[in-house]
Amino acid sequence: MKILVCISHVPDTTSKINFIDNNTKFDTAGVQFIIGPYDDYALARAIELKEAIAGTTVTVLNVGTAETEPTIRKALAIGADDAVRVNAEPADSLFVASQIAEHAKGYDLILMGRESIDYNSGVVHAMVGDLLGLPSVSPVMKLEIDGTKVKMTREIEGGKEQVEANLPLVAGCQEPIAEWKIPNMRGIMSAKTKPLKVVEPISVNSTVTVTKFELPTPKGAVKMIAADAVADLVTKLKNEAKVL
Amino acid sequence: MSVLVFIETSEGKAKKSSLEALCYAKALGGNVTAIVLGPADAGSLAELGKYGASKILHASDARLEKGIIQVYASVITKAMTDENADVLVLANSSLATPVAAKVAIKAGASFASNVVELPDTSSGFKVKRSIYTGKAFCWQELKNAKKVIAIKKNAAEVKESGGNATVTPYTATLTDADFNTTILSSEKATGEVLLPEAEIVVSGGRGLKGPEHWGILEELAKTLHAATGCSKPVSDMNWRPHHEHVGQTGVKVAPQLYIAIGISGAIQHLAGVNSSKCIVVINKDPEAPFFKAADYGIVGDAFDVVPKLTAAIKASL
Numbered sequence A: 001m002k003i004l005v006c007i008s009h010v011p012d013t014t015s016k017i018n019f020i021d022n023n024t025k026f027d028t029a030g031v032q033f034i035i036g037p038y039d040d041y042a043l044a045r046a047i048e049l050k051e052a053i054a055g056t057t058v059t060v061l062n063v064g065t066a067e068t069e070p071t072i073r074k075a076l077a078i079g080a081d082d083a084v085r086v087n088a089e090p091a092d093s094l095f096v097a098s099q100i101a102e103h104a105k106g107y108d109l110i111l112m113g114r115e116s117i118d119y120n121s122g123v124v125h126a127m128v129g130d131l132l133g134l135p136s137v138s139p140v141m142k143l144e145i146d147g148t149k150v151k152m153t154r155e156i157e158g159g160k161e162q163v164e165a166n167l168p169l170v171a172g173c174q175e176p177i178a179e180w181k182i183p184n185m186r187g188i189m190s191a192k193t194k195p196l197k198v199v200e201p202i203s204v205n206s207t208v209t210v211t212k213f214e215l216p217t218p219k220g221a222v223k224m225i226a227a228d229a230v231a232d233l234v235t236k237l238k239n240e241a242k243v244l
Numbered sequence B: 001m002s003v004l005v006f007i008e009t010s011e012g013k014a015k016k017s018s019l020e021a022l023c024y025a026k027a028l029g030g031n032v033t034a035i036v037l038g039p040a041d042a043g044s045l046a047e048l049g050k051y052g053a054s055k056i057l058h059a060s061d062a063r064l065e066k067g068i069i070q071v072y073a074s075v076i077t078k079a080m081t082d083e084n085a086d087v088l089v090l091a092n093s094s095l096a097t098p099v100a101a102k103v104a105i106k107a108g109a110s111f112a113s114n115v116v117e118l119p120d121t122s123s124g125f126k127v128k129r130s131i132y133t134g135k136a137f138c139w140q141e142l143k144n145a146k147k148v149i150a151i152k153k154n155a156a157e158v159k160e161s162g163g164n165a166t167v168t169p170y171t172a173t174l175t176d177a178d179f180n181t182t183i184l185s186s187e188k189a190t191g192e193v194l195l196p197e198a199e200i201v202v203s204g205g206r207g208l209k210g211p212e213h214w215g216i217l218e219e220l221a222k223t224l225h226a227a228t229g230c231s232k233p234v235s236d237m238n239w240r241p242h243h244e245h246v247g248q249t250g251v252k253v254a255p256q257l258y259i260a261i262g263i264s265g266a267i268q269h270l271a272g273v274n275s276s277k278c279i280v281v282i283n284k285d286p287e288a289p290f291f292k293a294a295d296y297g298i299v300g301d302a303f304d305v306v307p308k309l310t311a312a313i314k315a316s317l
């Protein structure tokens, strides 16, 4: 089986977000970049499947500029066999989905995260499914392969559902599909020599343009209430905050 | 301008988030048509007129009862064409967001999800969306003539505009190929207040020490008619079901009131709650980072403070 895992290269979950150039550009100063946490679940499940099903290969794909290569190497260190980087700024969801669709032909299983944690759109998997005419399921909490059938548990508001579809298929993953994997020394060494192919993007008409960024207005100071004055809190929630 | 709104139902009734989408559409101006897929409650359908729909399309086909993304996307794309709609508005959800993305591709539309406000149409059509898991926003111009907008909770206020609408049956053309996934079964909490929709959320962390101690939290939630949530370690340890996990890698909530009990306030947890209107933190450690993100704080032992709070609320009702 051929598995493609699409990874985003995103600021660490603890990063402070700032913008520069008059709020038109993300400030990368001091920011640590990681494999998107959901994409990391997708990768972990792919590696498990590789270990369980003989003849399975795992390719990782990222749409990004040269800065993303350390992130891609990390995915190789975790256990992917080879990688493709589509050399372009990930302009918008449709652009990214179109690049992925271009390379995803011939793969049996295309795994992604449920959403990227920078733009949080949660749609690239659905778009790739549409572009390729394949089923797409997200967010997937459990994924088992049974011949050409895939059995999945999908989270829905307030619960979950059992879904079945045939390969080839696109899935957006989330926990507890697999445990995040940490690269070991051997993985890190071998990642250096695993193939990482750089390809140029196909042209896609852009349908959206980011015009500016904004930070939320900072919160006012917290009002502390004594532990033996909870009635006071109730009054404040009613009359001051007006949320009760 | 002609706007189509996809109304998602839960147990046959329009979801509150979909009413927000409808009111958002109404505020855009122009003519608003609502579309409901699958069996639905007649009373709930008729009510959509009050929230701004001038026409309601109801595709009652039983095969639409289960939300199959591909099927919904095809039906809604067709309806957009039939109704000559320029804009599709819907509320973000695990079903509606991927549906919206597919409609955008099929209809050649510009697309944005997690939209938090009405657009700025002073030059072009710009929407403000939440990014970096609530830590920032961006303004995006939707350049195509057709647009698909998925709104985040609280992007519009639900208010009755007093209109009237007739329900028109809509015959959906269903293609076998679209039934590319089979939903075998579903388990859904019923009767409970659903976390993503809740106005008040009572959430517990590792500070509660074990699942057996959730009673005090559930009692508080019941008193407030609130949903219950939890931090990631709590659902990882199976103290609480996974769908209650709030944060960066869980459910993002945007209630009027979020009460955090025994949660330290790690940045990944905050990312899921930073759209709440008011945050109350109860923690025995005065240095807990959550206090910095709170509106009101109580330093104290949850086992002591929470029952007292429940009693005080009961007394004030």
Ligand SMILES: Cc1cc2nc3c(=O)[nH]c(=O)nc-3n(C[C@H](O)[C@H](O)[C@H](O)COP(=O)(O)OP(=O)(O)OC[C@H]3O[C@@H](n4cnc5c(N)ncnc54)[C@H](O)[C@@H]3O)c2cc1C
Residues within 6 Å of the ligand: A013, A037, B204, B205, B206, B207, B208, B230, B231, B232, B233, B234, B245, B246, B247, B248, B249, B250, B261, B262, B263, B264, B265, B266, B267, B268, B269, B272, B282, B283, B284, B285, B288, B300, B301, B302, B303
């Ligand atoms: C990539 C990534 C993604 C993550 N995503 C999420 C996410 O989506 N959601 C999430 O929640 N976490 C997430 N985490 C985990 C996060 O970093 C924290 O570990 C987690 O939120 C801590 O949970 P907690 O506050 O319940 O536990 P703790 O950090 O252990 O805090 C317990 C708190 O309870 C207080 N306490 C103890 N006893 C009492 C008492 N009797 N009364 C009152 N207070 C008491 C303590 O003072 C402490 O502040 C993520 C981590 C990573 C690395």
Ligand SMILES: Nc1ncnc2c1ncn2[C@@H]1O[C@H](COP(=O)(O)O)[C@@H](O)[C@H]1O
Residues within 6 Å of the ligand: A006, A007, A008, A009, A036, A038, A039, A061, A062, A063, A064, A090, A093, A096, A111, A112, A113, A114, A115, A116, A117, A119, A120, A121, A122, A123, A124, A125
């Ligand atoms: N630049 C990218 N390169 C490769 N995959 C991506 C990229 N951006 C997003 N993805 C994948 O698409 C998923 C959903 O992203 P999004 O729709 O942006 O929330 C992510 O979890 C990734 O698996």
